[in-house]
Amino acid sequence: MGTKPKPVIPVVEVLAVTFVSLGLYLPFLSIQYDPNGLIEAMAVENGSLLNKNHMLFRPLGLLAWRALHLAGYTGNSLHVLQAISAVAGAFGIGFAFLAFRGLSESRASAYAGTAFLATSFTYWVSATDVFYVSVAGMFAAAAFACVVHAESHRKMLLAGILVALSIFTWQGSIFLVPALILMFPKRSRTPQSVVVFVASAGLMTALAYVALGFLEHGWMGPRQFWTWFTHYSETATLPIWGRWQSGRVSEAALSALDSLTAARLAAGIRELLKPVQLGRVAVDCSIIAFALLIIIAAWKRRLASLPPVLGYLCFFPFIVWWDPGSDKWFLIPNIFLAAFLVCSFSPMPPRKSTQLIILFCILTIAGTNFVTTIRPRHFDPGPARRVAACVAAHMQPRDMFVAAEWGWPDYLPYLHDRTVVNVINDFAQFQNKGDTITHVKEAIVERLRDGGRVFIDDPLTFQQSDSESLERTTGLTPKDLSSLGGTASFACYNRTIDRID
Numbered sequence: 024m025g026t027k028p029k030p031v032i033p034v035v036e037v038l039a040v041t042f043v044s045l046g047l048y049l050p051f052l053s054i055q056y057d058p059n060g061l062i063e064a065m066a067v068e069n070g071s072l073l074n075k076n077h078m079l080f081r082p083l084g085l086l087a088w089r090a091l092h093l094a095g096y097t098g099n100s101l102h103v104l105q106a107i108s109a110v111a112g113a114f115g116i117g118f119a120f121l122a123f124r125g126l127s128e129s130r131a132s133a134y135a136g137t138a139f140l141a142t143s144f145t146y147w148v149s150a151t152d153v154f155y156v157s158v159a160g161m162f163a164a165a166a167f168a169c170v171v172h173a174e175s176h177r178k179m180l181l182a183g184i185l186v187a188l189s190i191f192t193w194q195g196s197i198f199l200v201p202a203l204i205l206m207f208p209k210r211s212r213t214p215q216s217v218v219v220f221v222a223s224a225g226l227m228t229a230l231a232y233v234a235l236g237f238l239e240h241g242w243m244g245p246r247q248f249w250t251w252f253t254h255y256s257e258t259a260t261l262p263i264w265g266r267w268q269s270g271r272v273s274e275a276a277l278s279a280l281d282s283l284t285a286a287r288l289a290a291g292i293r294e295l296l297k298p299v300q301l302g303r304v305a306v307d308c309s310i311i312a313f314a315l316l317i318i319i320a321a322w323k324r325r326l327a328s329l330p331p332v333l334g335y336l337c338f339f340p341f342i343v344w345w346d347p348g349s350d351k352w353f354l355i356p357n358i359f360l361a362a363f364l365v366c367s368f369s370p371m372p373p374r375k376s377t378q379l380i381i382l383f384c385i386l387t388i389a390g391t392n393f394v395t396t397i398r399p400r401h402f403d404p405g406p407a408r409r410v411a412a413c414v415a416a417h418m419q420p421r422d423m424f425v426a427a428e429w430g431w432p433d434y435l436p437y438l439h440d441r442t443v444v445n446v447i448n449d450f451a452q453f454q455n456k457g458d459t460i461t462h463v464k465e466a467i468v469e470r471l472r473d474g475g476r477v478f479i480d481d482p483l484t485f486q487q488s489d490s491e492s493l494e495r496t497t498g499l500t501p502k503d504l505s506s507l508g509g510t511a512s513f514a515c516y517n518r519t520i521d522r523i524d
Contacts, residue, residue: 112150
C-alpha cells in the first residue's frame with residue numbers, strides 16, 4: 024500500500040503572488056506617515072533601539088539603514104523603514120497564499136482569499152507606511168504556512184521560531200500560539216507536535232525577554248519580571264489602554280470592520296438623501312460587498328472553516344482590552360479571517376454567477392480602499408502634514424511647541440527639527456493632572472529662559488471631538504491647558520496658534 028505523496032509547494036505561484044503584491048505596495052508608498060512610524064525612525068537614528076513591545080523592528084531598520092549607507096545611500100531612516108514595511112507586506116502575502124493553498128485544493132479559493140487580504144484596508148495601509156506590524160504579519164503568515172504544510176517536527180520547530188520572531192516584532196503575536204494550534208492539520212494533531220511547536224516558540228521568546236529584562240534592569244524577581252513584561256510602559260500608561268469596559272466590544276467590532284474597508288468614512292442612510300462625497304458612498308458599497316462575502320461563506324457552512332474563525336477570535340479579547348479604537352491591531356487576525364473565506368469557498372462554487380459575485384465583492388473592497396485611502400496618501404501630504412509645515416515655518420529651531428494631541432504635532436520634531444512637549448505623553452508618565460501641568464510649565468520656563476519661544480494650539484478653540492478625545496485620554500480639559508497662558512500669534516489652516524510668554 025503506497026504512502027500519500029507530500030504536497031507540492033507551489034514555489035512559482037508564491038513568488039508570482041509576492042511580486043504582484045510588491046506592485047501594490049512599493050509604487051504607492053504613503054507621504055502621510057503614521058505617528059508611530061515617525062517615532063520608530065527617530066529611535067533608529069538616535070540609537071534608542073530597545074523597546075520590549077516591538078524589539079526586533081528597530082534593530083532590523085538600523086541594520087538595513089547602515090547597510091544602505093555603506094552602499095552610498097544618504098537619506099534618512101524613514102524611507103528605509105517604509106521600504107521594509109512594503110517588502111515585508113509583500114512576502115507576508117506570499118506566505119499567506121502558501122498557507123491558503125495548503126488549506127484548500129481549490130486554487131481559485133486560495134487566490135480569492137489572498138486578494139482579499141492583500142487589499143484589505145489595514146494591510147494595504149500598513150504595507151505602504153512605516154509600521155512594525157507589517158513585519159510581524161510576515162512572520163505570522165510564514166508560521167501559518169509552516170503549520171499547514173507540516174509533515175515533520177522540523178517544520179513545527181520552524182513554525183515556533185517564526186512565531187517567536189513575530190512576538191519580538193509585536194507582542195500581541197503571542198496569541199498566534201493558540202490560534203495556530205487550532206489550525207494544525209489532522210496529521211499533526213499529536214501531543215508531540217504541540218510540544219515541539221509550543222516549546223520552540225515559548226523557549227525562544229522567554230530567553231530573549233529574560234535577557235532584555237536583565238539587560239535593562241539587572242536582576243529581577245519573578246513578580247517584578249512579570250510586571251515588567253506585561254506592562255506597556257516602564258512607569259505608567261494611559262487610562263485608555265488596558266481596560267475592560269462593555270462599550271469597548273462594539274468599538275473593537277467597528278475597528279475590525281474598519282481594518283477591511285474604511286468603515287468610519289461611510290455615509291449614513293439619511294446622508295445618502297443629500298449631496299455626499301462619492302468616496303463615502305463607495306465605502307458603503309464595500310461594506311455591503313464584505314457582507315455578501317460573509318453571507319456566501321456562511322451559506323457553505325464547511326466544518327473546515329471553523330478553526331480559522333476561532334483563530335481570529337483568539338486576538339479579539341486582547342484588542343478589546345488593549346486598544347479597541349485602532350484598526351491596525353487586526354492585521355494579523357485578518358490573516359485568519361481570509362483563511363476562513365478560503366476554507367468556506369473551497370471548492371469554489373461551480374456556478375459562474377457565484378464566482379463573479381465573489382470577484383466583484385473583492386474588487387469593490389480593493390477599489391474603494393485604493394480610491395479613498397491608498398492613492399490620496401501617496402500623492403497628497405494631507406492636512407496633518409500641512410498644518411505641521413505651517414507651524415514649523417513660524418518657529419525657529421530653538422522654539423518649543425506644546426501639543427495636546429497625537430497626529431500633526433508628531434511631524435514637527437522629525438521632519439522640521441522642532442522641539443515638542445506633548446501633555447498626553449507627560450500624563451502617561453505622571454498619571455496626575457496637576458503634576459502634568461506643573462512639568463509642562465517647568466519646561467516652558469526653561470525654554471523661555473534659554474531664549475526660545477513657546478507656542479500652543481489655542482485650547483479654547485479646540486473642536487468638540489478634540490476636547491473629548493483629550494479628556495478621555497488624560498482627564499485634562501481645554502480649561503486646564505488655558506492655565507498655561509498665551510496670546511494669539513498666528514493661524515494655520517483654521518487653527519489659532521498662541522504664543523506663551
